[in-house]
Amino acid sequence: MKEITRILVFLISSSTVLFAQQSETLAVFLDANFEYDEVFVKRELNYLNYVLDRQNADVYLQIAKQETGKGGEKYALMLAGVQRWRSKTDTLHFFTEPQSSEQQQRSLLVEHIAKILLPYMLETPLREHISFQIKQGNAQQAAPEEDKWKNWVFNLGGIWMADGESSYRNREFGIKATANRVTEQSKFFLSNRYYNEKSVFIFGDESEFTNFKRSYSTYGRYVHSLAPNWSLGGNFSVSSSTFNNYDWRIRLQPAIEYSLYPYEEASTRQLSLYYKIGPVHNNYADTTLLGKTEETVLQHSFDAVYRIFRDWGELSLHLYSNQYLHQPNYVSLTLGTVGNWNITKGLNFELGGYFSYVGDRINVPQSSISREDLLLQTRLVDSSFNYFTYVGINYRFGSKVNNIVNSRFDGYDLNISTSF
Secondary structure, eight states, rough: OHHHHHHHHHHHHHHHHHHHHTSSOOEEEEEEOOOOOOOHHHHHHSSSSEESSSOSEEEEEEEEEOOOTTTTTTEEEEEESSTTTTTEEEEEEEETTTTTTHHHHHHHHHHHHHHHHHHHTTTGGGGGGOOOOOOHHHHHHHHOOOOTTTTTTEEEEEEEEEEEEEEEEEEEEEEEEEEEEESSSEEEEEEEEEEEEEEEEEESSOEEEEEEEEEEEEEEEEEEETTTTTTEEEEEEEEEEETEEEEEEEEEEEEEESSSOOOGTTTTTEEEEEEEEEEEEESSSSSSSTTTEEEEEEEEEEEEEEEEETTTTEEEEEEEEEEEETTTEEEEEEEEEEEEEEETTEEEEEEEEEEOOOOOOOOBBBOOOOOOHHHOOOOOOSSSSEEEEEEEEOOEOOSSSOOOOOOOOSSSOOOOOOOO
């Protein structure tokens, strides 16, 4: 009995010491809406406790980022207290330059995470180990640097890809050029893209099937800040696509948008309504099911988007409709959602997908589609609906903290992705 008592006393005292050691620092739950170098953050800020569940944290730190007009990034760090600081919230913003390297970007992220956590670390025993400097600025604020590009940003790019095996070979080629200019009052974007793909399938009898895909597009968008919650602008495009049965397609559509929340809050919440209307001229590669080789029609569409990013998770809802006014029965409707809910400690529920009623495909070719075209999806086919959905649940248990960093055997996977 005495031996059991000694063991219980030892376990209780060990737990007390462990709790005291963990309470000497700050327990942080990090959540970001983008991929970041988690190993680097933990290595640089190794005096923090990184907990695996929000309910075990002292503070909950959300990190979001948006692309700026000049091609850099705007980061938003949003902190909410969880336990003794439950009523406290803080927000910190910073920007990165478009020419910033990955090392510079992640170093700035670490620096600003430390800044927003500093007031909370000062209320823990960590304050005995903290020293900092405040750089004194000039009495007279420096004049802003003159921008010789006048807020214009340009991008040029190209790509060539090849892959294959004994029964298959594929070649892809694409080029792109974009230009955009973003100011407080207006936004302009112009994009040109060309894409060409050739695939050859070789069968056992040495016969071959060749598949071609070609597309070209020029797209432009202009937006003007009409009022704090209103924007006015328009879209135009010229495109060609073998898949969509267009030799040429030209669209010109004025548009208007209303945002219920201020645009500055788009990184945390958004509720906006978007409407556009205008003429569309289609010149078809093949005669359509309606017997048309070319036509000019009037098209309008409506978008409604709701997004929130909170400590319990994320939720977005999207409603989209499109209609041709010359034939009102040619209409499509899409409803989509994405949700991520942190139910309780370690238990997460995910739900997402969309469903579309498709009734506006005026460009479906009249000619029959071969089995190869259907299997390889080289040509558009008529359909009354399409959908995609997923449901997932994940439960994590075990250690409450994940401070240890071990990069052994990492970095050997070759991941190649393109924007074409």
